Amino acid sequence: MSVTSTFSEKTTPEKIGIALSGIILLFLLGDAIPKIFGAEFAQQATEQLGFPPYQTALIGWVLLACTVVWAIPRTSVLGAVGLTAYLGGAVTIDMHEEVWFAVVFAVGFGLLIWAAMILRRRDLLKVLIG
Template identity: 45%
Template sequence: MAHTTTIPAPAKSVRLTGRIISIIVILFALFDAIMKIIKNHYSMEGSVALGWPASQVQFIGFVLLIATILYAIPRTAVLGAILITAYLGGAVAIMIRVAQPFWFPVLFGILTWAALYLQDNTIRGLIPVRKD
């Protein structure tokens, strides 16, 4: 017989913390995506300096915007988190390639999943943290 463990629902304060982290992730990602979509001078300059052709920066912004919208919708938040993680993986690779610090996209990815972990029992079941 298989052993199943019931995961208790997170406390309200834990869910609230997760929601606040999600909002921070969403706001930052929306800002980044919109700056790329509107071809903001600083966003374009930074992206080109990292090796992106200027003609692709706007498309990258749309990719991030779609992933962020999916993340913001509770029913599709996990899919959004997966897509944001993929986006951030590319950011880490680019930063390593140009010998720049890559801690921010790593931290941002951790926050993306930590927010869901704090709010969602399904995620808690997939990523168990044990006391033993």
């Protein structure tokens, strides 16, 4: 049996998980890259949360590292854990600043990351529910 399979051999939930993961990946890259390259709006948003501007790039690199690890199928669970931790930090900061939409968005986005993971890898569901 071949270890790799083509997209047409995948089940519908797997295809949905792959498509959802692609959308999530684009969103995460769209968040990390402006931070890394020091876009003015990214630095201002980081400053408004109480961070010095020089930390914006570091935050972007952490997000990019977690995203790349998550995008690689063999290391995707580790990447999902890293993204969950990253989003947990975002939730904490946003709760402190009382930015409730951002709190709900970060929690929902974290759940979406794990939903995409479970759709891509059905064996994870067995691990989660026993």
